[in-house]
Amino acid sequence: MQLQSIRILRRSSAVCFRASLPFVPRAGRRTLATLADDVRSDSTFRIPLIDFSNFRTATSLSEKRRTADEIVNGFKEVGFIYLDKHGISDKVIDGVFQKSAEFFRLPEEVKSKLAWDDPRANRGYVQIGRERVTQSADAKEIAELRAKAPDYKESMEIGRDWDKVFKNKWPQEADAPEFRQTMLDFFQTCHELHTIVMRALAIGLDLDEMFFEDKINEQYHNLRLLSYPPIRTLLLRRDGQARAGAHSDYGTLTLLFQDSVGGLEVQNPHTKQFQPATPIPGTIVVNAGDLLSRWSNDVLRSTLHRVVAPPAKKISETEGVTPARQSIAFFCNPNGGAEISCLPNCYGPGREKKYPPVTTEEYIVGRLSATYH
Ligand SMILES: O=C(O)CCC(=O)C(=O)O
Numbered sequence: 174m175q176l177q178s179i180r181i182l183r184r185s186s187a188v189c190f191r192a193s194l195p196f197v198p199r200a201g202r203r204t205l206a207t208l209a210d211d212v213r214s215d216s217t218f219r220i221p222l223i224d225f226s227n228f229r230t231a232t233s234l235s236e237k238r239r240t241a242d243e244i245v246n247g248f249k250e251v252g253f254i255y256l257d258k259h260g261i262s263d264k265v266i267d268g269v270f271q272k273s274a275e276f277f278r279l280p281e282e283v284k285s286k287l288a289w290d291d292p293r294a295n296r297g298y299v300q301i302g303r304e305r306v307t308q309s310a311d312a313k314e315i316a317e318l319r320a321k322a323p324d325y326k327e328s329m330e331i332g333r334d335w336d337k338v339f340k341n342k343w344p345q346e347a348d349a350p351e352f353r354q355t356m357l358d359f360f361q362t363c364h365e366l367h368t369i370v371m372r373a374l375a376i377g378l379d380l381d382e383m384f385f386e387d388k389i390n391e392q393y394h395n396l397r398l399l400s401y402p403p404i405r406t407l408l409l410r411r412d413g414q415a416r417a418g419a420h421s422d423y424g425t426l427t428l429l430f431q432d433s434v435g436g437l438e439v440q441n442p443h444t445k446q447f448q449p450a451t452p453i454p455g456t457i458v459v460n461a462g463d464l465l466s467r468w469s470n471d472v473l474r475s476t477l478h479r480v481v482a483p484p485a486k487k488i489s490e491t492e493g494v495t496p497a498r499q500s501i502a503f504f505c506n507p508n509g510g511a512e513i514s515c516l517p518n519c520y521g522p523g524r525e526k527k528y529p530p531v532t533t534e535e536y537i538v539g540r541l542s543a544t545y546h
């Protein structure tokens with residue numbers, strides 16, 4: 174009987190109303206309190222590192238639930254986690270980094286033939302200075318920011334390849350051998366990981382494990398290869414300037430693969446200070462995006478982040494150079510037509526739904542239109 178009641182409480186503790194519960198059993202309380210306590214001070218702030226292997230190999234729901242709770246807790250408290258033992262091999266990731274580097278080394282005239290030209294398509298090459306990520310929704314303000322302090326990066330955006338309306342902009346095979354196939358395979362691999370992590374989120378939010386399945390199966394995602402050229406650190410430290418300005422992502426989850434250079438920073442949502450998301454070999458940085466946050470009535474956080482100068486390599490007292498950096502972001506989205514309205518369990522008496530329903534497509538195209546020119 175006692176076991177039974179503990180189990181019920183433990184289950185309830187995973188849903189959105191956890192904070193109002195009078196009692197959380199010992200084991201759960203210790204884990205949860207630790208992260209919640211740590212992130213309330215910048216000196217102890219941490220992005221939780223989650224071993225995903227137990228979830229991937231678990232055979233029972235209760236086994237899965239432990240990892241699922243950790244993940245949901247990470248997104249509630251920080252909005253970011255490091256996912257370890259995620260199942261994507263180093264070899265695969267290294268191969269994608271290599272093909273990406275080869276692509277960015279192509280002459281500018283080859284890349285510019287593939288230029289990004291439509292927010293609805295969101296495909297193609299974006300040269301330095303075309304994007305300025307920001308939280309502002311005001312077109313004039315964004316244009317001013319872009320003119321004054323554009324993001325120092327170039328990117329290549331890839332969508333699902335079988336889309337009937339929008340076509341990916343692939344380089345010629347002779348210019349970039351195996352680029353296309355490498356990216357297509359990786360797209361599929363990341364899609365599969367997204368599906369599994371969303372199952373974990375469903376469990377952690379006390380929904381059916383398959384709750385998201387038919388809402389995220391159309392691969393309405395975006396694979397973004399990023400290249401940040403070397404830059405004089407003084408330039409990067411100028412007012413408002415960054416490799417990527419502070420922003421949140423738009424979709425459900427972002428799977429971010431970074432090299433060892435560093436510079437990614439995450440805003441501590443409790444203190445508003447930016448904290449480094451130091452590269453940890455073998456892990457994927459995973460963050461919740463705005464649509465997931467909105468879906469969950471802000472229970473899961475979509476946290477601001479930016480890319481700034483990591484510790485510079487000094488070439489003289491006054492002039493340092495920030496080395497080139499590469500990263501790969503896989504922006505996962507619900508299906509384009511999926512209606513994002515408050516999840517069951519995330520609203521109730523005393524907890525109003527904060528947002529009207531919106532479709533993924535309406536939301537994402539609106540955000541993309543505002544940040545590019
Ligand atoms: O390059 C990175 O580490 C982060 C990139 C990013 O946040 C983005 O493109 O949305």
Ligand SMILES: [Fe+2]
Nearest residue numbers: 420421422478
């Ligand atoms: Fe981002």
